[in-house]
Structures are given as structure tokens and as C-alpha cells.
Amino acid sequence: xxxxxxxxxxxxxxxxxxxxxxxxxxxxxxxxxxxxxxxxxxxxxxxxxxxxxxxxxxxxxxxxxxxxxxxxxxxxxxxxxxxxxxxxxxxxxxxxxxxxxxxxxxxxxxxxxxxxxxxxxxxxxxxxxxxxxxxxxxxxxxxxxxxxxxxxxxxxxxxxxxxxxxxxxxxxxxxxxxxxxxxxxxxxxxxxxxxxxxxxxxxxxxxxxxxxxxxxxxxxxxxxxxxxxxxxxxxxxxxxxxxxxxxxxxxxxxxxxxxxxxxxxxxxxxxxxxxxxxxxxxxxxxxxxxxxxxxxxxxxxxxxxxxx
Numbered sequence: 027x028x029x030x031x032x033x034x035x036x037x038x039x040x041x042x043x044x045x046x047x048x049x050x051x052x053x054x055x056x057x058x059x060x061x062x063x064x065x066x067x068x069x070x071x072x073x074x075x076x077x078x079x080x081x082x083x084x085x086x087x088x089x090x091x092x093x094x095x096x097x098x099x100x101x102x103x104x105x106x107x108x109x110x111x112x113x114x115x116x117x118x119x120x121x122x123x124x125x126x127x128x129x130x131x132x133x134x135x136x137x138x139x140x141x142x143x144x145x146x147x148x149x150x151x152x153x154x155x156x157x158x159x160x161x162x163x164x165x166x167x168x169x170x171x172x173x174x175x176x177x178x179x180x181x182x183x184x185x186x187x188x189x190x191x192x193x194x195x196x197x198x199x200x201x202x203x204x205x206x207x208x209x210x211x212x213x214x215x216x217x218x219x220x221x222x223x224x225x226x227x228x229x230x231x232x233x234x235x236x237x238x239x240x241x242x243x244x245x246x247x248x249x250x251x252x253x254x255x256x257x258x259x260x261x262x263x264x265x266x267x268x269x270x271x272x273x274x275x276x277x278x279x280x281x282x283x284x285x286x287x288x289x290x291x292x293x294x295x296x297x298x299x300x301x302x303x304x305x306x307x308x309x310x311x312x313x314x315x316x317x318x319x320x321x322x323x324x325x326x327x328x329x330x331x332x333x334x
Contacts, residue, residue: 073154080325086165089274094319095153095166107132108143114186117147121166146170167264190258194231218246227253227261230292237285247283252292
């Protein structure tokens with residue numbers, strides 16, 4: 027076991043009992059080949075406390091909202107065209123395909139002379155459910171990209187307290203002017219240009235703005251999907267990698283650019299659901315993870331520390 031794999035996990039005494047309990051039941055789960063429904067709060071805490079990726083080949087396992095990540099890779103916190111925000115969360119891990127996508131995306135942003143991109147959450151070290159902020163981002167194939175384009179390259183200790191900035195006018199259900207710029211549209215187009223992208227979630231008002239000004243080349247708009255809660259960032263989701271047979275893909279997207287009746291039904295909704303504020307606790311919608319995820323959580327067990 028390497029030094030990195032034996033990195034200590036900081037936890038309270040109560041936390042130790044929770045984690046050890048989860049580790050204790052994993053062999054039984056493997057032996058019976060049937061996942062058990064554990065307490066949802068404990069479930070997310072276990073995944074949040076494990077700080078190192080599991081060893082072995084990279085695998086995106088299960089669904090985007092009920093899965094995990096084996097053999098994950100950490101994204102470098104700074105690179106051409108991008109910087110990772112809120113690094114204290116340690117949500118900068120992903121499947122190697124996602125890491126490669128983000129590095130190439132950053133290079134395209136830099137080459138296009140667009141502003142430095144701020145990257146939000148990817149996944150935890152071994153994926154799995156998070157204790158706040160997301161129901162998805164569990165299999166190492168999701169990333170949030172901020173729509174805030176006014177940030178210079180910041181020291182890492184100054185990135186944890188910054189906030190995202192909305193670009194949607196809640197009263198008119200349109201994008202904010204000033205605020206929304208051609209650079210935002212170019213950024214989304216660059217993000218959609220990679221063949222590995224399955225879909226990109228944006229606020230319906232942003233999708234509507236893109237549809238209005240896209241011009242004759244509209245094929246990429248098919249990947250841009252309206253979803254409330256994405257008024258200050260967009261959410262890129264990659265397709266299941268070829269090396270991950272246990273990855274559960276989403277349904278194929280409908281044909282067309284998505285700028286017709288479906289989008290208008292989103293725009294007509296009078297009271298869209300309000301997204302949870304950052305830091306709001308939530309439980310995963312489906313606590314039953316694939317059996318393979320229990321192997322992931324117990325692999326290369328960290329050394330525990332009694333430091334609170």
C-alpha cells in the first residue's frame with residue numbers, strides 16, 4: 027500500500043463507528059451478492075470521509091445519481107484555461123475520461139482567448155453520494171462549470187469562499203443584460219464540441235437564449251438540456267466510457283435541436299422548483315448502490331486517526 031493510500035481520515039469518534047460499521051458489513055454484502063439498504067445519512071458520510079481513490083482500473087459504476095468511481099484521478103487544480111474552485115471540498119476527482127475532457131476543454135478555452143474558466147464540483151475520491159450539494163456527480167462523469175467569467179487566477183486559499191453569480195432574471199425568465207455575453211455562448215459551444223459529452227444542463231432561459239442566436243449551425247444545441255437550478259453554472263455529463271461495463275447510461279436524447287415545444291414547456295412553467303442552497307443537507311434519492319460500489323469503499327482501507 028502506498029503512502030497516499032494510507033492517508034489518514036479525520037473524523038469524530040461517532041464517525042469512526044459509522045465508517046467501521048459500513049466496512050464491517052461490506053464483506054457480508056459481497057458474500058450474499060445483494061446490497062443492503064443502509065441508513066442514508068451514514069451512507070453519504072462514509073463516501074465523504076474516504077479521501078483517497080481506490081486502487082485498480084478506472085471504472086464508472088452504476089448511474090450518475092446512484093453509483094461510484096473506482097480508480098479515480100484527481101484533476102490538477104490549475105491548468106491552461108481553468109482553475110478549480112472550492113478545493114477544500116475535495117470534489118476534484120473523476121474518471122480519467124472526465125479529467126482528459128476538462129484538460130482539453132481548458133486548452134480550447136485558452137486557445138480561443140476566452141476568460142479563465144472556474145470549475146466547480148466533479149466527484150469525491152471514490153464517487154458515491156455526497157452529503158450536500160448534489161444528488162448526481164456519483165460516478166465520476168459529471169462536472170459543474172461556473173458561468174462567472176470575471177475571475178483572475180486566484181491563490182488556492184482564496185477559492186473556497188467565492189460564490190457563483192446568477193445570469194438569469196427570475197422576473198422575466200430571461201438572461202441578464204448586462205451579464206450574459208457572447209463569451210458565455212462560445213464557452214457552451216466549446217463544451218459541447220467533444221464527442222464524449224452526453225448532455226449539458228442549463229437553465230431554460232439560457233437554452234432559450236442560445237436557440238435565439240445560434241444561427242444555421244444548430245446541431246450542438248441538441249446536447250444543451252433545460253433544467254432548473256442551473257442559472258449560475260452549467261453541468262456537463264459525459265457518456266459511459268467503453269472501459270466501464272457497469273456504468274448505466276441515460277436514455278438517448280430526442281432528435282432535433284430541442285428549441286421547440288419541449289423548451290417552451292419549460293419556459294411556461296410559472297413556479298419552477300427552487301434549487302437547494304449550497305450546504306443544504308440531503309439524502310441520496312436511491313441509497314441502494316450497485317454491489318461493486320461496496321468493493322470500492324472497502325478497497326485499500328485508510329488508516330484512521332483520532333484527530334477531531
